[in-house]
Amino acid sequence: MKILVCISKAPDTTTKISFTDNDTKFNEENVQFIVNPYDEWYALVRGLELKEAGGGSVTTVTVGGSDHDPIIRKALAIGADNAVRINTEPQDGYTVAKEIAAYAEGKDYDLILLGKETINYNGSQVGGMLAELMGLPYVSVASKLDVAGDTATVEQDIPAGKQVVEGPLPIVISCAKGMAEQRIPNMRGIMAARTKPLEVVEPAGAAPLVTASKFSLPEDKGEVKMIDAENAESLIELLHNEAKVI
C-alpha cells in the first residue's frame, strides 16, 4: 500500500502566543516548532502501522520553506521512508490543499492521511479540500482505521455517538485521538533520518481564498472570586444570581 501522510509545522504546545506586524503575523521569535501533533501521533504512526502490517511505503508531504526541514526529519526519524517538501509558504488551507493535490495527482497513493486539524489554525480544512480536488472520498475526525483489500473501515466520533464508515481506496482520512499511540524516535531512527530522501519540489502556484486580517488575544479574566470550601454550597447561588449560568 502506498501511503501519503501530510505533515505540518506547529508551535510547541507550551508556546505563549504573540503577534507582530500590527497583529497580522504570528511572532515566531523564540518559538520551538514541532510536527503538528495530530499529523505525527495519529496520521503518521497509523500509516506506519499499516505499512508494517501489510507492506508498502510511507511518504510525508509538507508545504513550506526550508525552515520546515527539522520537523520533516523528525517524521523520517519516526519511520517514514521518504519525504517531499513543496517549496512555498502556506497561505491558507486552500493553497496547502491545492499544492498537495497537484503533487499527489497521478502518483497512485492508496491512502492519504493527515491530522484532524493543526494546533495553530484549527481549521480542519485541508483534508476535505484535498479530497474534493482529487475526487476522492473523505472521512473527517477518524478515531480508528483499518484497511482490508481495497476497503478502508473508519470509526468516527460524531455528536450523536460513534459511526463506522466504509469506503474504497484511494481515500483521504483525517486522524484524531484513538487512531494510534505516539512513537518516540530512537537513536537508530534519528541517524537513519539524516540520509533518507527529502525531495524539494517547486509549487504549482495557488491563490488563497481567505486572509487573516488581524490576530488578537483573549482579554484577561478579572480577579477570581474565592469561595471557602466550608461554604462550597454558596457557589450554586452565585452561579444562579451573579453569573446567571444555571
Add this chain to the structure above:
Amino acid sequence: MSVLVFANATEGKIAKAAYEAIFYAKKTAEKTGGNVTALTYGSVGEEDLKKLGNYGASKVLINKNISDENDQTLTNLTAAAVEQEGAKTVIFSFDPAGKAIAPRLSAKLGAGLVAGAITLPETDGGKFIVRTNVFSGKAFADYEVSTDVKIISLLPNSLKAEATEDEAEIAEFTPEISQGKLKVKELKTRSGDGIPLPEAELVVSAGRGLKGPDNWGIVENLAEALGAATACSRPVSDIGWRPHHEHVGQTGIAIRPNLYIAAGISGAIQHLAGVNGSKVIVVINTDPEAPFFKAADYGIVGDAFEVLPRLTEAVKKFKAAN
C-alpha cells in the same frame, strides 16, 4: 440571494448545533439581506422541520432519498442548493459532518471558508470578516473573505439560538447529483441520554486529582444534577480512566460552554487552550497555587472528594426550590 444552511441530521434527528447555525444565518441575513434556506436530508420528522422554521429558516429543502452521511453526495447536494437558491453565504456547523462537507464545498466552488466561527460576520464597508479561535483557543483570528460565495462553519455554543413562532415553507429537493463512495455501516448512538460534550452548555470536568477511574461517580453525580456533560484532562484520557472523546484541551477538543467546572485539574496551558472560551470557569483544587485559578471566575481551594458531593446536594436543593 439567500443564506443557505446545511442542517445535518443523524437518523432523522436534526442536531442542536444545526439550530444554532440556522439562527446564526438569520442574524447574518439581517446584515447581508436575503432569506434563510435550510437544507437537510433523510427521514427528518415534521417536528424537527418545523423547528428549522422557528429558528429562522423561511424555506426548508429536504432530500428524502439520501439516508446517511456521505461527504461527496452531500457536498454535491449542497452545491446544487447554492445554485438553485443563488446563495452567497453558506453556513455549516463545525462538527464532523461540517468539517468534511464545508471544505469540500469550498474547494468545489472556489469559495472562501472560515472554519470554527465564533462571531457573526462583520460587514462594515463592504467587507466580510469573521472571527475564529486559533492556536487552539489561545488567540483569535479575523478572517476576511472576498470570494463571491462565502462559507462559514460555526463553532457550537457560540451564540444562543432563540426560537420564534415563524414557520418555513417545506419543499422536496431532488436534483440530479452524482453519488459518493462512502457508506455508513454502523451507528452507535451514545448510551443513555448523555449530552454530547461539544454541544453541552454546562460541563463538569476532572483530572488526575480524582486519583482513579473508580472515583468518577462524584463527577457524574454533579453533572447529572446540573444536566451537564462530563469531560476530563489529557492525562486522564491517556491512561484510559476516561474515554478519549471526553478529553478537552489543545490536543483534545475545544469547548465553549456557559459553565465549566474543573476539579483536580491544575490548568496546564494546553488544557486552558481547550476551555478558555467558556463563559464561566469554576476551579476546585487542593493546591492554592494551581495555575488554573488565574483563569477562573470562581475558585474553591479544597478536596474534590468533599466539595463535589456538597455541590451536588446544593444543586439538588436549588433545583427542588426553583
